[in-house]
Amino acid sequence: MSTEPSAYHRRVAEEKRAAILKAATGLFLASGYDGTSLAKIAEVAGVSKATLFKQFPTKAALFDAIVTESWQVDDAGSPEPPAEDLRAGLTAIGHRYVELLTRPGMTALFRIVIAELPRFPELGEAQFSRGKMPYFESVSRYLAAAHSAGSAKVDAPDLAATQFLGMISNFVFWPTLLLTDWAPDRSAIEQAVDEAVNTMSARYQA
Structure with missing residues (x-):
């Protein structure tokens, strides 16, 4: 049975x-x-x-689950970013990152972590290890794959991933923590992604 x-x-x-x-x-x-x-x-x-x-x-386990779910990328049916085409791959990753950062509640979730961090440091650990790091590592793996495929020369994929994601999040996300009216329109966001891809391509494209 x-x-x-x-x-x-x-x-x-x-x-x-x-x-x-x-x-x-x-x-x-x-x-x-x-x-x-x-x-x-x-x-x-x-x-x-x-x-x-x-x-x-525990409440901490529940918060871990919320953070993990909030960082999940729904890419079912979407093709994998092509390692053999750095510009196309980074463009796809950049737009997925924007969708992730602009989800309803993402800014509020970060605000909770920041506000409660002095009393509950485990919340910061959850946000970092369960949310940000797995996503960051997926971008680093893509850059390493592009290096192996010969479309890019990336000797330090972790550093390159930090640079790429930082260029996008510094415009799209981090201002929302301090400015309640920060809401760049779609064309401004598209330009931010395009410029991040252009910068990465100029630096790393083989």
Whole structure:
């Protein structure tokens, strides 16, 4: 007799997980990390505390999951950035990065981390290790692949990834933490990505 959960039970578990993450995100944004309890999250999500604790035994684990999910890139059906064409590959990566940084709630999530960091340094660790670093490493791997494919000469892919992502985020994202009315239009964002690609191509294209 199989002990594996049925498709129905897996679907129910996934629905409850999604409800918990949605409720927790809303409460964290409204009340801050310290001002949000697991009991309140369970209440808003419409699940029992036992169900919540089964999936997320601590508030830190729940925040880790929110950060991890917020940095996931939905590229199902999208082709991999071509390693043999540096300009095309960087353009695709640049636009995906913009979509990631401009997601609803991304700025607010960073503000929570910054505000709560003195009391809860683990939030910064979660944002860095669960969110930013996996994405950064994917860009570094692409640049290393472009180097191997002969389309680029990148001896230090980590440094090159920092340069590329920094050129984009310094215009698109970081000002939003300090300027509530920062909202560059689509053409300005497109230009920022294009100029970052031009700079990288001039420096690294083989």
